[in-house]
Amino acid sequence: MAAAPQAVSAPPSAATPNPSKRKTRPKGKGSKNKAKKKKLARSEQDDSVRRQRNKPSAKFLKLLRKRARDYNSDDDEEEEEQEHPPSPRRRRRDDDGEDDDDEALSHSDQEEDEEEEGVSTSAVTRFEQGCRAFRVAFLKIMNKKLPDDPLGPILSAHKKLVAAKLAEEAEERKPKGEARKEKRVAAEKGHVIPKDHLDSKEKELIKVATKGVVRLFNAVSKAQKPRKDLNPSRTKDAKVLAKERKNTFLAELEMPSHQDKKSQAPSNFSKMPCRTNHMPSLFLSKCHNCRTCIHPLERTGKDEHEPAWAPLRDTYMLGSKLKDWDKMKDSAAEMQAEVPLGDSSDEE
Amino acid sequence: MRQPRSGPGKRRGRGPRIPATTLRKQQAVLANVDQITGAKIPKSFVFSRGKLPSTLRHLQQDLRKVMLPYTALNLKEKKRNNLKDFVNVAGPLGVTHFLILSNPKSLPHLRFSKSPQGPTFTFQIEEYALAADIANSQKRPRCPPGIFKNSPLVVLSGFSGLGNPFESLVEYFQHMVPAVDPSTVKLAACQRILLLKYDKEKEVIDFRHYSIKLQPVGVSRRIRKLMQNNQVPDLRDLKDVSDYVTKAGYGSESEADDEAATVSLPSDIDKLNQASRKSAVRLQEIGPRMTMRLVKVESGLCSGDVLYPWPVAKKSVGKKGKGTEEEIEGQEETEDEL
Numbered sequence: 235m236a237a238a239p240q241a242v243s244a245p246p247s248a249a250t251p252n253p254s255k256r257k258t259r260p261k262g263k264g265s266k267n268k269a270k271k272k273k274l275a276r277s278e279q280d281d282s283v284r285r286q287r288n289k290p291s292a293k294f295l296k297l298l299r300k301r302a303r304d305y306n307s308d309d310d311e312e313e314e315e316q317e318h319p320p321s322p323r324r325r326r327r328d329d330d331g332e333d334d335d336d337e338a339l340s341h342s343d344q345e346e347d348e349e350e351e352g353v354s355t356s357a358v359t360r361f362e363q364g365c366r367a368f369r370v371a372f373l374k375i376m377n378k379k380l381p382d383d384p385l386g387p388i389l390s391a392h393k394k395l396v397a398a399k400l401a402e403e404a405e406e407r408k409p410k411g412e413a414r415k416e417k418r419v420a421a422e423k424g425h426v427i428p429k430d431h432l433d434s435k436e437k438e439l440i441k442v443a444t445k446g447v448v449r450l451f452n453a454v455s456k457a458q459k460p461r462k463d464l465n466p467s468r469t470k471d472a473k474v475l476a477k478e479r480k481n482t483f484l485a486e487l488e489m490p491s492h493q494d495k496k497s498q499a500p501s502n503f504s505k506m507p508c509r510t511n512h513m514p515s516l517f518l519s520k521c522h523n524c525r526t527c528i529h530p531l532e533r534t535g536k537d538e539h540e541p542a543w544a545p546l547r548d549t550y551m552l553g554s555k556l557k558d559w560d561k562m563k564d565s566a567a568e569m570q571a572e573v574p575l576g577d578s579s580d581e582e
Numbered sequence: 583m584r585q586p587r588s589g590p591g592k593r594r595g596r597g598p599r600i601p602a603t604t605l606r607k608q609q610a611v612l613a614n615v616d617q618i619t620g621a622k623i624p625k626s627f628v629f630s631r632g633k634l635p636s637t638l639r640h641l642q643q644d645l646r647k648v649m650l651p652y653t654a655l656n657l658k659e660k661k662r663n664n665l666k667d668f669v670n671v672a673g674p675l676g677v678t679h680f681l682i683l684s685n686p687k688s689l690p691h692l693r694f695s696k697s698p699q700g701p702t703f704t705f706q707i708e709e710y711a712l713a714a715d716i717a718n719s720q721k722r723p724r725c726p727p728g729i730f731k732n733s734p735l736v737v738l739s740g741f742s743g744l745g746n747p748f749e750s751l752v753e754y755f756q757h758m759v760p761a762v763d764p765s766t767v768k769l770a771a772c773q774r775i776l777l778l779k780y781d782k783e784k785e786v787i788d789f790r791h792y793s794i795k796l797q798p799v800g801v802s803r804r805i806r807k808l809m810q811n812n813q814v815p816d817l818r819d820l821k822d823v824s825d826y827v828t829k830a831g832y833g834s835e836s837e838a839d840d841e842a843a844t845v846s847l848p849s850d851i852d853k854l855n856q857a858s859r860k861s862a863v864r865l866q867e868i869g870p871r872m873t874m875r876l877v878k879v880e881s882g883l884c885s886g887d888v889l890y891p892w893p894v895a896k897k898s899v900g901k902k903g904k905g906t907e908e909e910i911e912g913q914e915e916t917e918d919e920l
Contacts, residue, residue: 420688421635426709428871431719439790440865443777444843446737447794447863450764450772455848457765 301357623760625652626679627668629659634685637712641690642683644713644870648776648791649681650730652760665884672697679758680883692874694754695883702884703751705874708786713869725868729773729793733759740780747879747890748780769847775865787876791869799844799860804829 628646630638646655668680678700682693690710695702717723736759741752755778762772777790798806805827808815820826843863879890 422637423688424690424707424709425637426711427715428711428719431716431721431867436867439777439779439788440792440867441842442739442779443737443775443790443792443865444863446739446777447735447772447775447865448843448845450735450762451769451845451847451863453764454767454769455846458848 297357305358622676622678623652624679624757625675625677626681626758627654627657627672627677628681628683629657629668630683631665632684632686634683638683638685638690640712640714641710641870645681645683647713647730648734648774648869649758650733652733669698669883682884691877692872693884694758696754697883699882701750701754701889702878702880702882702886703747703754703876704878704880705787706877707872707874709871709873711871713791716867716869716871720866723868724793724795724866726793729868732771732773734774734776734791735759735762735772737775737777738779739777740782744780747876750879751876774868785875787874789870789872789874790867791871792865793868795864795866796847796861797864799841799862802827802829 626649628642628649630642634642646653646657672678672680678697680693680695680697682695684691684693690707692705692707693702694705713725717725736755738752738755741748759776773794775792775794777788777792779788779790780786781788804815815826817823817826841862844860845863846860876890878888881887881889
């Protein structure tokens, strides 16, 4: 009974002496086996090209792993697998496919070969030489002086073709650019950007406009000014004011529209569009302030006896055709119905 | 059970409730008939015919802003729209004036016409500057958005003593904006000016658009700035407030012009400009600037008889006939001589 537990405990103890290795080796073996199996399976399915590629790579991986494990730059280890160096080198040659590098690489390869044959070098030093070879090749390219070609370093053989194409494109672009420039200039025709905001001409125009505004404001202030002697806040005076205003208002409503024939005064400054003709205003019978107004020509044709305020006229909102509506047919009545509807529409 | 709200509260899914005063104002703008005069409020469409380059499109937008509020600011036109379409739409909306921009032979033209069968005045725009250019050229551009709520005042100058067609042109411009009644108009509502000045030497019309600013006269610059900014000034270096108030500042050169432009106001306009006080009218340019030359006047809407320039066709036919007669006579004479 006691032997069994001992026996049980023995294999684990035997397995423990190299705990580090114990973990890696079976893993490596197992994974390697698995990887090998996987890769073999894949290569069986794929083309021959893949098989060729995978075959060296698996072994190469193994090599790399071994190197990583046993890395010691001072050691000169015997190369175990001599047939592998040519394959990685071949791979390297395929990768660097540039024409210029061929010579350099071949040189380096030859160097490697010679060294290989002569002295048994370690895998690490071969790696170094590969790096050195790459370095040499790279420096050679970088130190190469390129011709100053606008086309840039073209490595293909179709240099002339590309040059011709680019020249064509440049030619096409020139007339197009010119046409576009012309279009732009034509679009801006007449567009003058003011350099200095206020030059003399503009100042004069502003003065003219200001005079017009001043006239209007004076007219307004005369029309709307409250009487100075009466204070609007006092109720007595307020009543007097209101009465006065009402009287003048009604008088203006009933009075016919004014016809000021003095309107064509040849004054050179602004003429206000005074509309005192057709509205109730607090002006007296003649528009004092607007003597220089040009009254619109159509007003001369109005009937002198009509009141000034529009709704008081008999022809308010009626066309002249509808004066005798009761004598006209039904269609006229429909039209009359339409007119007020049209006026009260509130869509924009 | 809650009773559903009725009366003015019921908006039927039209958004938040608008107060009654605003609603009335909106309806006033949309109205076709002026409340006081009974005359129609002139409304306008500003649009273009043909393809316009981008600067002319900006000019079109600037012109729309000039004609606000009685114009369609965001009018969308399509290539296939004819003039007839615009006329058809204008009728029910109460639009009376058309401003048509075009660019034939890459020369910008502007046509003013009256719908539906009014006269058409065609101008060639010789020079123009956009509102943005003018704002860039000014040191302190001023264009508060509230000034577009009322239509501009039109000031015409230099048109005296000219015969037709300029008289009808004057009439047209006067009718382009709604009438101004001096007894009821609020001065605060007059904020823009449209100046059209005729230059007799060059025979061109200058089109300018200004904004009106009232400045109190007799108030020193410091106090005015204080009232405007509502900020406490820096009194570090002064010993007494009276130093700040009574310090004599230099007057700007434009103050001399203000004397001619002084008005006394009938009512309060704002804090600074109060009733029965003197204020100066200062204009600052906004909006586009144009120099136009009258090229053609037609009696119809872009059609009809050409009223200006005077038709020359008959005269030339008569001349030709005379010329041939003379030639024949000459030949006969020479034959006779021979």
